[in-house]
Each structure stands twice: as C-alpha cells, then as structure tokens.
Amino acid sequence: MTVSTYNPADHTTNNAHGNNHHHHVAHHSAATSRIPMSHDEDIVRVMPTLADLKKPHSDKAFIEKAMAEERSNHSNLIASSRDELPSVSVNGVMIDRTAIAQELQYHPAENKEDAVFLATQALVVRELLRLAVLNEPSLGTTAWDNDEEQAISALIEKNVTATTPDMATCERYYQQNMADYKTDPIMSVRHILLACLPEDGDERLTLKKSAYALIEQIKNDTNPNAAFIQLAQQHSACPSKEQGGELGVVNKGQTVPEFENTLFKLEAGLAPSPIESRYGFHIVEVLDKKPGVQMTYEQVSPAIHNKLSQQAFHQSLCDYLFMLADEADIEGIEMTLEQENVFRG
Incomplete structure (x- = not known):
C-alpha cells in the first residue's frame, strides 16, 4: 500500500x-x-x-x-x-x-x-x-x-x-473467563442522597464531608437502624426518604454506572464511604446481598461458541x-x- x-x-x-x-x-x-x-x-x-x-x-x-x-x-x-x-x-x-x-x-x-x-x-x-x-x-x-x-x-x-472454534477451544475460553459467566448479585439497598449538581465543585466538597459525618453518626448511634431512617427523612433528597431511604431490590443495569460500579462491590452493611454519582453523594447500606451463581460450561457453551x-x-x-x-x-x-x-x- x-x-x-x-x-x-x-x-x-x-x-x-x-x-x-x-x-x-x-x-x-x-x-x-x-x-x-x-x-x-x-x-x-x-x-x-x-x-x-x-x-x-x-x-x-x-x-x-x-x-x-x-x-x-x-x-x-x-x-x-x-x-x-x-x-x-x-x-x-x-x-x-x-x-x-x-x-x-x-x-x-x-x-x-x-x-x-x-x-x-x-x-x-x-x-x-x-x-x-x-x-x-x-x-x-x-x-x-x-x-x-x-x-x-x-x-x-x-x-x-x-475457522469454527472446536470444543476444546471453547472450554479453554470458559476456564479463562469464568468470572464473565456468573449471574449478577441481587442487592437490597437503602440510601441517603445529599444532592448536588455535577458542575458545583465547591458544594460537592462540602457535601462529601457531610456524608462522612453522617456515616460516623449512624455507626456510633446506639440504634444505627433508627438513626439511618431518621437521617434519611431529614437529609435525603430522594423521595425514598419517606420509606427511610429504602430502594428495595436493585439489579444490575437499573442504576447509573458510576453508582452501580461501586454498589455491587459492597458487602452487607453500612458502606464506610459515600458513593459519588452525578446526583451527589449517597450514604448506602446494603440490607441483603445474594451473590451471583457460577454458570456451568454446558449452560454457556452455545454463547461462547457464537x-x-x-x-x-x-x-x-x-x-x-x-x-x-x-x-x-x-x-x-x-x-x-x-x-x-x-x-x-
């Protein structure tokens, strides 16, 4: 050429x-x-x-x-x-x-x-x-x-x-990429949203400090469950505050990526750090988490072959x-x- x-x-x-x-x-x-x-x-x-x-x-x-x-x-x-x-x-x-x-x-x-x-x-x-x-x-x-x-x-x-991939090639690909063939976890979540526009840098810095302070307040309360509900009702900018911040069951693909990417890495309990999204800062508690299930090679072999x-x-x-x-x-x-x-x- x-x-x-x-x-x-x-x-x-x-x-x-x-x-x-x-x-x-x-x-x-x-x-x-x-x-x-x-x-x-x-x-x-x-x-x-x-x-x-x-x-x-x-x-x-x-x-x-x-x-x-x-x-x-x-x-x-x-x-x-x-x-x-x-x-x-x-x-x-x-x-x-x-x-x-x-x-x-x-x-x-x-x-x-x-x-x-x-x-x-x-x-x-x-x-x-x-x-x-x-x-x-x-x-x-x-x-x-x-x-x-x-x-x-x-x-x-x-x-x-x-060349059409043979069975050995497909099986080898599965073994090397097993993490890609797990069902998504199912999360039951509640949160407190401290809302702020993405472009407001000074306000975001202030809200981030406030979010950490609220997390400490919940952790140190003699009744953390009641404290979370009360603070959600007082401070959350999300309508879910009427239910104590509860969002119910959250599956992958339902939330914005920057929130989801952190959320699904959390274990059950109050997250030690707030999650930042385009909406502001979320104080998050995972009420329940059902982990994903590994799918077998037989279940995914047609998809791998394709x-x-x-x-x-x-x-x-x-x-x-x-x-x-x-x-x-x-x-x-x-x-x-x-x-x-x-x-x-």
Whole structure:
C-alpha cells in the first residue's frame, strides 16, 4: 500500500468505530427503546432505569467509552488545515469531499478530526470493496450496479472464511473467563442522597464531608437502624426518604454506572464511604446481598461458541480488508484496520 501523507502535528485521531461501510455498518446509538416505568418511578431521579439512559448524557458517555478504548494516533488524519476535508485517493480516484461530509453523521467522535478520519476511512473501505467486486469474475459491474450491498455480501462470503472454534477451544475460553459467566448479585439497598449538581465543585466538597459525618453518626448511634431512617427523612433528597431511604431490590443495569460500579462491590452493611454519582453523594447500606451463581460450561457453551465464531470471522474480515488496502495505491490517509474497528455484520 502506497501512502502519501502530510501530517500536521496537532491532528488527532482516536479510531473509535472504524471502517464502517456505508451500507453495512450498524451505526451505533446509545438510545434504547423506552421501557415502561415500574411502581418505583418516583425514585427514578436517583436510581434511573434503562429508559433514562436515553438522555443526552448517555450518548456522551457511550462515545467517551468507545474513544477511550482506542489508541490515540496523531499521524493518520491527513488534511491541509483544520477547516478542510482531506484529499484522499484510491488508485488515482479521489474520494468525493461531499460524500465525506455526508458520511460524518455516522461517525460520532470527540472532535472534528476524529470524525473526518472515521468517515474518510469508511469511504476508502467502500471503494476498496467496490473495486474488488468489479474484479471478481462471478460479480463484476453488473452485480455492483444491481445491488451494492448484496454484491459486497457475496464478495465477503466468497473471500472471507473463518475457522469454527472446536470444543476444546471453547472450554479453554470458559476456564479463562469464568468470572464473565456468573449471574449478577441481587442487592437490597437503602440510601441517603445529599444532592448536588455535577458542575458545583465547591458544594460537592462540602457535601462529601457531610456524608462522612453522617456515616460516623449512624455507626456510633446506639440504634444505627433508627438513626439511618431518621437521617434519611431529614437529609435525603430522594423521595425514598419517606420509606427511610429504602430502594428495595436493585439489579444490575437499573442504576447509573458510576453508582452501580461501586454498589455491587459492597458487602452487607453500612458502606464506610459515600458513593459519588452525578446526583451527589449517597450514604448506602446494603440490607441483603445474594451473590451471583457460577454458570456451568454446558449452560454457556452455545454463547461462547457464537462469540468465538464471530471473533474469528471479524479477524478474517480484517485480514481481507488489509490485503485489499495493501494491494491498492492509497494516498492521503493512513488506514487503521484492526478487528475492533472493522464494521460488523
């Protein structure tokens, strides 16, 4: 692969979603279908259900997580200035800048440079696949003109093969990843919320000290149970204060991630430290915890087989795209073809 590049030092590319072909990619979105609220709807401000994850902060968190998983590489976005789209060609054919601008909507990123790189790379991959279809005797121009998506599917089916994992491979994967195949614990929880907006740093510092003071007050009381209930009624900003702070049974996926990540690591009893979330500080007591159960290999073997089969296919697809890129004369972009950013499906 020939790569002719000019690399401005201040251009950054975090390749979060990768070579998404315009017709084949499942464009990511953090939005989910609305789930009906339960009778606990009145506490949703503190303990959001999946329906609340439709809100804008969820999209932002999704994008940030995806971006964090990728390596930062400042060298592969090529443009003559921050205000221009890159000049990229495949075998002498320029990638249309209007197409790049239109493709941007499918590639959320933290900044313009990242989005431009992802969109441009996706169109380069599409052009590589188009050329491969034209050069495939069983497909050719007619197949491409009739149905581009079907032509690419046929091309991939013909040229991308993956080894099906055998039983020994699946069993070995299970033994190495047993923790991933446990049922989630079930928690019965109560809390006191000292509420504060995320951006109010001074207020948060004050509330954190107050939260620790309340924890000490509960611990040192001759009747900690009564003290928790009384303090919840006096100080909690959550409607659950009317029930002494009780949230009932909490399952994974029902709360915001920053609360849940700490909560499910706790054992039964009063947590020694408050849990900070976007809502403020939570003084938490785990009233009951039923630990998760380890699932057997027999129970999860179909899922493992499917997972490893998909990984093998995606790696083979990545290898095929790399071969196409290596054989082409690509100017203006340094391709980053890796399994985690090749389009799925």
